[in-house]
Amino acid sequence: MDSDERRRHLGVYLAGLRRAAGKSQRQLAALLCDVSGTQSVTRTEVSRWERGKRVPDVWLPWLAQLLGVPVREMERAAAYARGDVWASLPGPSASLSALLPEGDPLRPTDVTGRRIGAEEVAGLASRVHALRLADDVLAGGDLINPAFRELGSALALYRESSFTEDTGRGLLVQIGELGQIAGWIAADAGRLGDAERAYRIGLDTARQAGDMPLVGNLAGSLAYQWSNNGREQDGLGLAEAALHEAGDAAPPAARALFCDRVAWAHTRIGTPQHAQAAMRALGQAHEAFGAETNAETPAWAYWVSREELEIMDARVFTELHRPLRAVPLLTHVLDRYDTTHGRELALYRSWLAVALADANEPEQAAAEAQRVIALSCDLSSDRTTKRARVVLARLQEHAAVPEVQHVLSNYGHLLR
Known part of the structure; x- marks a missing residue:
C-alpha cells in the first residue's frame, strides 16, 4: 500500500469518527479552534484530512479529545498513514470482519492442508495465555491488532488443516478462549461491534467443544458489555x-x-x-x-481472587450509593494492588473517587481524580477514558471546593 492510499485510509477513519460524533466538518473545525485557542483550522483543512491530502499531526490530541478516542489510537492511525512502524499492521479502520472469511468462519476449505496435532494446540494455548498476561499491563489500543491477527490465524488453522477429533476439540477450545480475550481487548479499545463478533465466534466454538464453563465466560463477557452500554x-x-x-x-x-x-x-x-x-x-x-x-x-x-471479588463488591456498593461500605474496601485493596496494572488501578480509583464524593469528602475525591487522570493519560483504553469523565462529572456538584475547582479547571474540557 503506497503513502497516498494510507493517507486515504486515515481520512476514511477520521470521517467515520466525525460522523459518529454527530459533527459536520465546519463544526469540528470550530471546536478544534476553541480547544486549541487558535483560529487556524477551517472546514477546508478538515476536508483535506478526510480526503487523505494531509495528516493532521499537531491536531491529533485535540481530535482524539473531540472525537472520543484514545490519543494513542489516533497517533497510531497517523503513524500508519505516514508509513511508520505500524504500517505492517491492519489499518486504523480495519475491523475484525475484514480479517475473517465470509460466512461460517469454521467451515473447512475444499483443500486439506497439513496435518496438525497436540503440539500446535499447545502452541496456540501458549499464545492465547500470553495475550491474557499482556492485557494485564497493556490497554486495548496496544493489543487489538495482535489479538485480531491471532484470532484470524487460529480460524485459518482450523479451516485449512487436518486433525484427529481430540485435536479438533482442543483447537475449538483455544479459539473460544481467544475469542474471549480478543473481545475483551476490542471492548477496551472502544470497538464494541468487533468485540461482540469475537465473543460470538468464541461462543460458537466453545459450544462445539462442549466446554460449558468457557461458554459461561464468553456469555458473561458479552453480558458485561451489554450492561455497560445501554x-x-x-x-x-x-x-x-x-x-x-x-x-x-x-x-x-x-x-x-x-x-x-x-x-x-x-x-x-x-x-x-x-x-x-x-x-x-x-x-x-x-x-x-x-x-x-x-x-x-x-x-x-x-x-x-478474593481481592478481585472485593473490588466488585466495592464497585457495586459505589454504584448503589453506599460509600461507607465501598470506601474501606477500595482503600484496603488499592493499598496492595499490583502497580504494573495501570488500567485496573485507574478504573478502581475512579470508583473510589465517586464513592468519596458520595461520602461528602470532595477534597479526597479530587485527589483520587487527579490519580485517575494521571494513570489514564498514557493508556489507549476506552474504559479508562469514560471513567475519567464519570469522575469529573460527579465532582461538578462540589465545584466550589478549591481542590475540586483546581481539577475541573485543568481537566473539565474532557467533559465537552
Whole structure:
C-alpha cells in the first residue's frame, strides 16, 4: 500500500469518527479552534484530512479529545498513514470482519492442508495465555491488532488443516478462549461491534467443544458489555443464562466470576429490587469461591481472587450509593494492588473517587481524580477514558471546593 492510499485510509477513519460524533466538518473545525485557542483550522483543512491530502499531526490530541478516542489510537492511525512502524499492521479502520472469511468462519476449505496435532494446540494455548498476561499491563489500543491477527490465524488453522477429533476439540477450545480475550481487548479499545463478533465466534466454538464453563465466560463477557452500554435488561438475561449454562459443576473461581457478573448486571439496572438481587449475587460469588471441589481452575480464570471479588463488591456498593461500605474496601485493596496494572488501578480509583464524593469528602475525591487522570493519560483504553469523565462529572456538584475547582479547571474540557 503506497503513502497516498494510507493517507486515504486515515481520512476514511477520521470521517467515520466525525460522523459518529454527530459533527459536520465546519463544526469540528470550530471546536478544534476553541480547544486549541487558535483560529487556524477551517472546514477546508478538515476536508483535506478526510480526503487523505494531509495528516493532521499537531491536531491529533485535540481530535482524539473531540472525537472520543484514545490519543494513542489516533497517533497510531497517523503513524500508519505516514508509513511508520505500524504500517505492517491492519489499518486504523480495519475491523475484525475484514480479517475473517465470509460466512461460517469454521467451515473447512475444499483443500486439506497439513496435518496438525497436540503440539500446535499447545502452541496456540501458549499464545492465547500470553495475550491474557499482556492485557494485564497493556490497554486495548496496544493489543487489538495482535489479538485480531491471532484470532484470524487460529480460524485459518482450523479451516485449512487436518486433525484427529481430540485435536479438533482442543483447537475449538483455544479459539473460544481467544475469542474471549480478543473481545475483551476490542471492548477496551472502544470497538464494541468487533468485540461482540469475537465473543460470538468464541461462543460458537466453545459450544462445539462442549466446554460449558468457557461458554459461561464468553456469555458473561458479552453480558458485561451489554450492561455497560445501554442494554441493561439484555445484559442481565445473558449474565443469568451464563451462570445457568456453566452449571453447578463449574470450577469455584469460574462460578464466582459468573455470580459477580450477575451482580453487576442487576446493579446497572439500579432499582431497589435489583439492588437487593445484586447484594445476594455478591454473597453467592464469595460462597462459590470458597467451595471445596476437585475441579481444576481454567487458565482464563487465573486472575479471579478474593481481592478481585472485593473490588466488585466495592464497585457495586459505589454504584448503589453506599460509600461507607465501598470506601474501606477500595482503600484496603488499592493499598496492595499490583502497580504494573495501570488500567485496573485507574478504573478502581475512579470508583473510589465517586464513592468519596458520595461520602461528602470532595477534597479526597479530587485527589483520587487527579490519580485517575494521571494513570489514564498514557493508556489507549476506552474504559479508562469514560471513567475519567464519570469522575469529573460527579465532582461538578462540589465545584466550589478549591481542590475540586483546581481539577475541573485543568481537566473539565474532557467533559465537552
